[in-house]
Amino acid sequence: MDKSTIVCRCEEINVDEIETVLKMGAETFDxxxxxxxxxxxxxxxxxxxxxxxxxxxEYTGKPLAEIPPARARMPLKIxxxxxxxxxxxxxxTVKAVFEEGDPDEK
Amino acid sequence: xxxxxxxxxxxVVIIGAGVIGNSIAYHLSEQNSQNILVIDKSFPLSGTSGSxxxxxxxxxxxxSSYGELSLFSSELYPxxxxxxxxxxxxxxxxxxxxxxxEEREKALKLAESQAKVGIDIKVLSRDEVLKKxxxxxxxxxxxxxxxxxxxxxxxxxxELYTRAAEKNKVDYxxxxxxxxxxxxxxxxxxxxEKGVFRTKKLILAGGPWSKQLGSFIGLDIPVKLVRGQxxxxxxxxxxxNYTIGGIRQANNxxxxxxxxxxxVGYNRQGTLDVIxxxxxxxxxxxxxxxxxxxxxxxxxxxxxxxxxxxxxxxIPGRKNLYIATMHSGITLSPVIGTLMSELISSGExxxxxxxxxxxxxx
Amino acid sequence: MNIDLxxxxxxxxxxxxxxxAAEYGVNxxxxxxxxxxxxxxxxxxxxxxxxxxGIGEIRGFELANELVEAVxxxxxxxxxxxxxxxxxxxxxxxxxxxxxxxxxCETKKISVATGADIQGVLFPGWTLPxxxxxxxxxILVNRERVKPGNEAFIVGSSDFSIEVALQLYDVGINxxxxxxxxxxxxxxxxxxxxxxxxxxxxILENSYIEQAKGRGQVEKVILNQNGNxxxxxxxxxxxxxxxxxxxxxxQLYNCxxxxxxxxxxxxxxxxxNFETSTDGVFIAGNTAGITNQGAVxxxxxxxxxxxxxxxGNVPEQAADVWRNNYWSELAKLENYQVNEARTCHIQNFETxxxxxxxx
Numbered sequence: 001m002d003k004s005t006i007v008c009r010c011e012e013i014n015v016d017e018i019e020t021v022l023k024m025g026a027e028t029f030d031x032x033x034x035x036x037x038x039x040x041x042x043x044x045x046x047x048x049x050x051x052x053x054x055x056x057x058e059y060t061g062k063p064l065a066e067i068p069p070a071r072a073r074m075p076l077k078i079x080x081x082x083x084x085x086x087x088x089x090x091x092x093t094v095k096a097v098f099e100e101g102d103p104d105e106k
Numbered sequence: 107x108x109x110x111x112x113x114x115x116x117x118v119v120i121i122g123a124g125v126i127g128n129s130i131a132y133h134l135s136e137q138n139s140q141n142i143l144v145i146d147k148s149f150p151l152s153g154t155s156g157s158x159x160x161x162x163x164x165x166x167x168x169x170s171s172y173g174e175l176s177l178f179s180s181e182l183y184p185x186x187x188x189x190x191x192x193x194x195x196x197x198x199x200x201x202x203x204x205x206x207x208e209e210r211e212k213a214l215k216l217a218e219s220q221a222k223v224g225i226d227i228k229v230l231s232r233d234e235v236l237k238k239x240x241x242x243x244x245x246x247x248x249x250x251x252x253x254x255x256x257x258x259x260x261x262x263x264x265e266l267y268t269r270a271a272e273k274n275k276v277d278y279x280x281x282x283x284x285x286x287x288x289x290x291x292x293x294x295x296x297x298x299e300k301g302v303f304r305t306k307k308l309i310l311a312g313g314p315w316s317k318q319l320g321s322f323i324g325l326d327i328p329v330k331l332v333r334g335q336x337x338x339x340x341x342x343x344x345x346x347n348y349t350i351g352g353i354r355q356a357n358n359x360x361x362x363x364x365x366x367x368x369x370v371g372y373n374r375q376g377t378l379d380v381i382x383x384x385x386x387x388x389x390x391x392x393x394x395x396x397x398x399x400x401x402x403x404x405x406x407x408x409x410x411x412x413x414x415x416x417x418x419x420x421i422p423g424r425k426n427l428y429i430a431t432m433h434s435g436i437t438l439s440p441v442i443g444t445l446m447s448e449l450i451s452s453g454e455x456x457x458x459x460x461x462x463x464x465x466x467x468x
Numbered sequence: 469m470n471i472d473l474x475x476x477x478x479x480x481x482x483x484x485x486x487x488x489a490a491e492y493g494v495n496x497x498x499x500x501x502x503x504x505x506x507x508x509x510x511x512x513x514x515x516x517x518x519x520x521x522g523i524g525e526i527r528g529f530e531l532a533n534e535l536v537e538a539v540x541x542x543x544x545x546x547x548x549x550x551x552x553x554x555x556x557x558x559x560x561x562x563x564x565x566x567x568x569x570x571x572x573c574e575t576k577k578i579s580v581a582t583g584a585d586i587q588g589v590l591f592p593g594w595t596l597p598x599x600x601x602x603x604x605x606x607i608l609v610n611r612e613r614v615k616p617g618n619e620a621f622i623v624g625s626s627d628f629s630i631e632v633a634l635q636l637y638d639v640g641i642n643x644x645x646x647x648x649x650x651x652x653x654x655x656x657x658x659x660x661x662x663x664x665x666x667x668x669x670x671i672l673e674n675s676y677i678e679q680a681k682g683r684g685q686v687e688k689v690i691l692n693q694n695g696n697x698x699x700x701x702x703x704x705x706x707x708x709x710x711x712x713x714x715x716x717x718x719q720l721y722n723c724x725x726x727x728x729x730x731x732x733x734x735x736x737x738x739x740x741n742f743e744t745s746t747d748g749v750f751i752a753g754n755t756a757g758i759t760n761q762g763a764v765x766x767x768x769x770x771x772x773x774x775x776x777x778x779x780g781n782v783p784e785q786a787a788d789v790w791r792n793n794y795w796s797e798l799a800k801l802e803n804y805q806v807n808e809a810r811t812c813h814i815q816n817f818e819t820x821x822x823x824x825x826x827x
Contacts, residue, residue: 002592005590005591005594006594006595007590009595024150024265026149027149027280028149031149031151031152034151034152034156034261035151035265040402042340044402047587047588049712050587050709050710050712051587051590064727064733065727068734069715069733071719072719072720073376073403073404074376074378074381074403074554074555074720075381075402075403075554075555075563075565076552076554077501077552077554077565078400079399079570080396080397080398081337081388081395081397081398081399081400082396082397083565083570084337084382084385084386084400084570085382085389085396086382086569086570375722377555378554378555378557379557379558
């Protein structure tokens with residue numbers, strides 16, 4: 001394995017890019033993910049989480065038991081928007097940006 | 107708590123490494139004259155700044171004085187980018203659609219009041235909306251449009267602020283929660299899990315965690331916490347020309363959708379209830395999104411001052427203690443960093459900022 | 469949908485959990501994201517061993533058929549294939565994608581039997597076509613009847629990858645060797661080692677793949693064995709970087725987690741009845757720690773029994789008797805180290821109720 005070895009194939013992130021974030025002080029998979037996009041692709045980190053955890057452990061000297069797993073995100077599996085949207089049309093917490101605008105000077 | 111005698115000494119300590127704290131650190135560091143420390147309980151992007159759609163959004167911000175502040179900030183983005191690097195800032199223009207005729211009245215009023223501060227808004231008819239954004243739902247009645255709105259990549263923004271500040275000798279201490287703050291003469295002792303820092307000036311930029319920081323020094327910081335959930339699609343071919351109130355398409359083709367607001371404290375766990383409502387909104391705004399795959403969602407806790415307007419400036423009666431906390435931190439980041447660094451280093455600002463003082467809540 | 473017990477995952481653990489709970493009259497629904505029940509058993513063409521008592525010599529896919537038949541004809545069990553759990557609603561009910569819409573399922577108890585993910589192995593060139601996990605190679609050969617290559621290396625020498633090496637050999641793939649970084653192997657099935665010898669497939673100890681090369685597809689491999697590099701012509705590399713429990717649903721339930729290397733990394737903490745720190749959430753199979761298929765089935769029984777008991781369908785005393793039996797069986801079936809690790813994992817739950825790791 002060298003610096004150019006790909007770790008996350010979905011986003012094509014290599015070892016070097018991950019080590020750059022570790023140098024900044026990253027300590028978790030999610031820290032690495034947000035800056036490099038490692039694990040943000042279609043497989044949602046299934047393929048790379050262990051490799052990244054190993055790299056973090058090697059770099060920081062922390063045991064794997066102190067490197068938390070990636071945060072779970074819904075939908076747990078890729079889901080078609082139309083299926084999620086369903087047929088009902090109601091919106092209580094989701095608002096169009098315009099609805100809350102109040103043009104009057106406060 | 108007793109202060110240790112061998113505290114590390116700084117001119118300025120900034121608590122919070124988000125888009126506000128980091129902007130202040132970077133702008134201050136441009137002068138290269140002060141020792142600056144940024145301290146964070148976690149890592150950049152782990153909080154609000156990393157869970158945002160990252161619009162640089164101006165035209166619906168009211169009152170117009172607040173719109174104006176947002177306008178100045180968006181004007182600063184191109185200059186910021188020249189200094190710190192490519193943060194994928196795009197001035198796409200922004201559309202805020204409406205679906206009833208009553209809202210057109212509101213829109214016209216908005217255009218009129220924003221014009222006074224130089225924000226140019228057009229109120230579009232249905233046909234005009236569809237001409238600009240052909241994938242938009244024909245059910246739309248109209249939209250307000252301004253060419254000033256856009257978006258940015260928040261991950262790049264934070265990374266490049268940090269790198270530029272580091273280059274200017276700013277120190278960072280991550281994964282280091284502040285546990286207490288003590289006033290000592292004209293300065294402050296910041297007690298953290300990893301040690302004690304002595305500083306001449308202290309800036310609270312903790313976003314959603316501001317209330318706790320304030321409580322260390324007997325300050326009530328009047329902010330609410332609001333959870334927002336955002337859906338992300340797989341990368342799609344170019345579909346949207348503009349940043350739409352609620353939806354934007356990123357450089358890599360992913361579409362981000364969301365405009366939910368829930369007051370549930372620090373709970374960041376997403377819920378299918380809101381995810382489904384958001385999907386529903388996506389399809390009713392842009393019907394073609396029905397066929398897109400949703401790859402993931404994220405949820406973030408935003409901070410909203412009780413009157414909705416930013417809180418920043420020196421804290422009255424507390425020498426050398428400053429605060430900067432607000433909603434829309436991405437939009438406001440460049441201007442807040444600029445004004446706060448002016449205030450901290452010279453005591454004066456190039457724009458009046460009194461109305462954003464925390465004293466208005468007293 | 470309104471039921472007593474929702475079983476997520478239609479593999480051996482989920483099926484056993486459903487059957488066990490149904491014994492006590494619990495109304496169970498099984499959701500399985502693929503089009504068929506049976507999970508990993510479906511592509512196991514070898515005779516399984518060891519298996520729980522009462523099950524005779526049987527191949528994996530045959531056992532899958534028997535279990536599927538048992539759940540299909542059980543009046544307390546409803547099965548939903550092509551149904552995927554995608555998340556939770558605010559009130560705790562479960563969202564299931566049936567391909568058309570999201571069904572909201574209210575269930576009193578849930579048993580998470582989502583299995584494990586197989587990890588890859590990193591080396592320059594691992595993203596080239598021709599590099600597969602051993603699991604994927606096995607599905608291609610045994611289920612899809614596709615031969616993924618002609619000349620192969622296997623990377624990683626778990627019992628499972630040895631099994632796959634033998635199966636690839638059986639369909640006419642030349643397996644050059646099993647690459648293993650360790651220098652001494654323990655606890656491998658003797659019978660499989662013997663069969664490897666018979667077929668002339670070496671286990672290459674103290675070795676790793678330096679690089680895979682090729683234009684658009686694996687063509688060559690540089691193997692490092694005892695520090696010596698040598699190039700081989702191969703078009704297939706099957707990798708086994710170990711199994712990790714699939715824990716996402718448990719994360720959404722805010723279960724507490726602990727790291728246990730032997731059990732496969734991060735997994736929910738749980739009690740002797742296989743209930744996690746979140747009330748009503750049970751786990752079974754590889755989600756509760758990576759183990760062999762026979763043991764997976766027994767963990768399913770334990771989770772099913774636990775759910776039935778907590779629903780009030782089994783008196784506590786009777787449940788304890790059965791539970792002790794199943795635990796003894798588990799101890800017999802699974803590798804000593806794994807069983808030890810599992811016992812330790814459970815003791816940790818009993819002694820500290822604090823959350824080990826919160827998501």
